[in-house]
Amino acid sequence: MGTMTKFVEASISLSLAKIESLGRFANGPKMLEYLGLPDGWWCGLELSRAKIFGEEVSGDVDLIAGPMVYDFDQGEWIDRISAAVETHGDRNAIAMAHMRAGQEGRVVWPPPIESVVACEAKASYLKNGVLKRTHVAERHEILGQLKYLREHGVNRLGFVHLVSTVPIGESGDAWLSAETQLQFVEGELREVLRLDDLPGVGLFRGYMGAVPGGTEDVAGVHWGMIQAAPELLCPATPLSWHDDLGARLARLPRPSELRTYIFECPDCGEWTHAPILPLLGFHCRCGRAL
Numbered sequence: 001m002g003t004m005t006k007f008v009e010a011s012i013s014l015s016l017a018k019i020e021s022l023g024r025f026a027n028g029p030k031m032l033e034y035l036g037l038p039d040g041w042w043c044g045l046e047l048s049r050a051k052i053f054g055e056e057v058s059g060d061v062d063l064i065a066g067p068m069v070y071d072f073d074q075g076e077w078i079d080r081i082s083a084a085v086e087t088h089g090d091r092n093a094i095a096m097a098h099m100r101a102g103q104e105g106r107v108v109w110p111p112p113i114e115s116v117v118a119c120e121a122k123a124s125y126l127k128n129g130v131l132k133r134t135h136v137a138e139r140h141e142i143l144g145q146l147k148y149l150r151e152h153g154v155n156r157l158g159f160v161h162l163v164s165t166v167p168i169g170e171s172g173d174a175w176l177s178a179e180t181q182l183q184f185v186e187g188e189l190r191e192v193l194r195l196d197d198l199p200g201v202g203l204f205r206g207y208m209g210a211v212p213g214g215t216e217d218v219a220g221v222h223w224g225m226i227q228a229a230p231e232l233l234c235p236a237t238p239l240s241w242h243d244d245l246g247a248r249l250a251r252l253p254r255p256s257e258l259r260t261y262i263f264e265c266p267d268c269g270e271w272t273h274a275p276i277l278p279l280l281g282f283h284c285r286c287g288r289a290l
């Protein structure tokens with residue numbers, strides 16, 4: 001399963017999977033904004049490379065995303081917001097305009113696939129003063145994943161490193177201990193993972209200093225996220241795998257919102273989508289809980 005589940009090794013009371021952490025702690029929408037998607041997007045989480053690129057290859061892509069749009073122009077969008085202001089007032093106008101457009105089936109589906117962005121993620125944890133999973137092999141693995149995506153013509157690319165620390169010290173100084181541990185992690189990461197040899201790839205780092213009695217995603221010291229913004233690696237242009245990806249997305253029902261997350265069922269491999277995280281209560285068509 002996902003990298004974040006390996007945090008369990010550190011005996012942290014972790015209840016979230018990596019996909020949720022990417023969406024919640026790491027602030028998925030903010031990361032997608034840095035990846036060049038400030039408005040509408042579809043965002044695949046841990047989809048298999050074989051299904052995305054149509055190749056006989058193992059492994060998955062932690063995050064792959066592209067723009068999602070309405071089938072009307074900017075002028076109509078402004079008219080729609082004006083109409084929503086009349087009915088609902090300034091405060092909720094934009095949200096209501098989005099809701100109405102989605103309910104009217106105005107989201108273009110399948111989405112246009114001329115531009116695709118991606119992000120790989122790794123998770124590490126600090127325990128007994130040692131930062132786990134940051135050896136040289138890990139660095140090669142990460143660079144290999146990013147190079148694969150770059151060679152396939154992904155337009156923008158990012159890497160996110162999530163690091164958690166195990167609580168130390170008495171509860172009274174737990175917050176201070178967490179802060180001190182994060183300062184140590186910051187220094188270590190500077191040595192371990194540099195992306196100098198992949199210019200233009202964005203770098204995100206999220207730190208979670210856990211305190212006793214809470215999970216690191218909600219209770220503790222948080223640092224992050226952006227270290228270097230992802231640059232445009234290549235212009236949007238049609239690629240051989242875009243058609244197959246578009247066809248695969250076309251098999252899913254049209255989303256009723258301009259932002260949607262796409263998941264792959266670990267049992268049957270089918271894709272499904274949901275507008276929000278976490279996925280509590282969502283099931284694949286085969287019955288598997290996601």
Ligand SMILES: [Zn+2]
Nearest residue numbers: 265268284286
């Ligand atoms: Zn399934």
